[in-house]
Structures are given as structure tokens and as C-alpha cells.
Amino acid sequence: MLTRKQYELLCFIDDRLRESGVSPSFEEMKEALDLKSKSGVHRLISALEERGFLRRLPNRARALEVIKMPERTEAKKAPARAAPAPAAARPPQPANDVIEIPLHGRIAAGVPIEALEGATMLPVPAALLGSGDHYALEVAGDSMVDKGILDGDYALIRRTEVARDGDIVVALIDDSEATLKTFYREGAMIRLDPANRAYDPQRYASGQVRVQGKLAGLLRRY
Template sequence: MELTEKQKYFFEYLTERIAEDGRAPSLRQAALDMGVSHTAVAQLMTQLERKGMIEREGHYGRTIRLFSKSRRHQQSGRGRELPIIGQVTAGLPMYAQQEWEGAVVVDDSLFAGENLFCLRIRGESMRDAGILNGDLVVCEPRQYAENGEIVAVLITGEEATVKRFFLYSDHIELHPANKDFQVICYPFSEVLVQGKVTGVIRGKNSEFDGGGE
């Protein structure tokens, strides 16, 4: 995967700072040097790690290994097995089994990240985001979401659905990507984010618009 201009600039910045100081700058220092927010630096760090450009020791560690483009090409193309966990109804929430119903082998260069898992979709409520009935969505485990991101959430602790997430001062809204379905509102206590959807496994012509980055 090629780097964006922002990612290239940040990678060059890291290379220079590590060469000068012997270690990576803190997120706070990097934000000051680059004139961006702490959150923006954290996102760039995660993006570079996903693309195989850097490797961190611990999520907040300042020990970072930098990899060349040639090293990334050598590492590409390896397979990895992702568990398929239950089924998710896209449209109406259903009970999410916390058991594997199988596994799928994917190209490691296409799906980076730790502890990824897959959920199978039933329904058409996310059709306009390129998530169709029968698809497998690849999820990065996390318990938070940014507004507009597509996430897998548990409803009332036992039911799951895939929707766009929006947080408001007094409630959470889960938005479908199909005009035939309605926005659903929930109190904070009834929604538990399980992971961000980072990709879809279907056919070679699949498209996906997950928001966020």
C-alpha cells in the first residue's frame, strides 16, 4: 500500500528525529513540531504501523523500528487466518454468538492489525456503504468509535449490529447506509462498541466506505 503525502512527511520526520535523538519523539512533541493535534499524530502512527512502515513496542511505547519500502514488499503476500465470530444482522440486531463459526485466510498485506476478527452480515441496511447480505466484515477490536465510523456494536449486552456510529450529548445514534432503514437511537448504557469495520471480504469488485481516515 502506498503512503499518502501526510504519511510520507510524518515517516520522514520520524526518521530524522530517531537519527538525531536515538528514539522517537513523544506524541506531544511530534504534535508541536508538526503543528497538528495529538490525535492526528496518533492516527498517523497507527496508519504507518498498519502499512508495515513502523513497528512499536507497546501501544504507547517510544521504541519504534522503521522499515524500508523494500522490506515491506518482502513481507507482503503472507496469509493469515481470521476467526469468523457468529453472525450480525444488518438491519435488525440479533444475538451475537461469541463462538467461532469458522475462519478465513486473507492476505496479510491487505488486512493489517492485531486480533482482527470477522462477522457475517445478514440484511441490506449497509448496502450503500458496500456491505451486502452475506459479506464478511473485518473488524479491528476496540471499545470506542469516532463519529461517522462503521462499527460492530453489541446492543444491551447480547445483540449485535453493524452501523455508522454517532455520539451525542445524551444518546448514541446508529445510522444505516440504506434509505429504506431508519436511524436508531439508544441510551449510552445499551451500546457497547466491539470493533471498527476496516474491510469487507466478498468478491473482487467489492467497495467499502468506512468513514474515519
């Protein structure tokens, strides 16, 4: 069963698509649902995706498709919603929706450094993020340059504690140091591989390493 806000957002998107064929912007969705931030819209969209009601279309920042609508019995529980403004009354909106995710300090792409926590928020184009909860880390070091991850980049990380061989992960070592490396299992050991021949792989007992997330994207400022 959908929450009231999930249902209201789904109906708003469905109405706009039927009227104009174009998804509403994150700003329009935030205002329509009286939310405080676009991150709240992002969480609602992710929840609707996970439940099979909504799908993001690739390569377009604002392309949403309503896959199904809830049953009538569920719809009756939601309050009446105001009709959206006609599409002709609004100028076309640019596909530049941005959400803010937490920026948790700097992470070593070379040798591990102490994991830092911070309250800074980083604005990120919504098109760079998929479903799930995300945070960002500023990369320090050059050991992942062969993967295109450079010193000063912002690594966009999807929170997860599970990784497969070959995933680029944030690994927390001995609950005190974090590093960005490619993850592999070797029996009872964990191998964290750099992407620079100047650095050697790091090996730890599996109990020493906890996966904190997987690389979802990169943000670079010039």
C-alpha cells in the first residue's frame, strides 16, 4: 500500500504526462506536494520505483513513466488533490533537476585515511543517481586514476553493505579508516585493488572490512 505522499506524487506525475507528455520537474513536484526539499521528492520516486509503480527512462533527466496506478480501494484512502495547472500556462522547464546529498569528508584513493563525517550537502544532478540512498565523498589521491577517478573528484556512493567481485566500493577498515578500491574476495580474505600500477593491492581478513557503499557516479569541477 502506498503512503499518502507516494499516492499524491504518482497521481500528479500521471496527470502531467496525460496532459503534456512531459514529466514535471523536481521543483514542480516539490511545490505540488508541499515538501521542504527536492531530496524528499527523490525518496518518494525511489520508493515508487521499488514498488513497480514508476520507472525512470535512461539518458533523460526528467523522463518518468507511470507503469501502473494503485487499486481503487487504495486510491479512496488518499485525499482529493488539486488539479495541476494546464501545461500551456507554464513555459518548458529545463531538464536540470538537482538534489542535495550528504558530503562526508575526504576518502583516500591511495592508502587508507581516517573516515570523516560531515554535515555539508552537495548538489548533484538527479540524472547521475538511480534508486537508493546516496552520499558523496571527495577523492584524495591518485591510486584509482586508471578507472578515471582523479584527486579532487566527488565520488557518488549508493549505500549498501553488499559487494560483488569487481565492484568499486567504499571499504571501512577496522572501523576507523576508509578507502575507495575495487573489491575482490580471496577465500577468507578481502583484496582491495588500486587502479594505478604504482600501488599494491591491499589484503585484509574479511572481519576487518565492511562495505559502506558502491560507486554510482562521479562529479568533477573544473
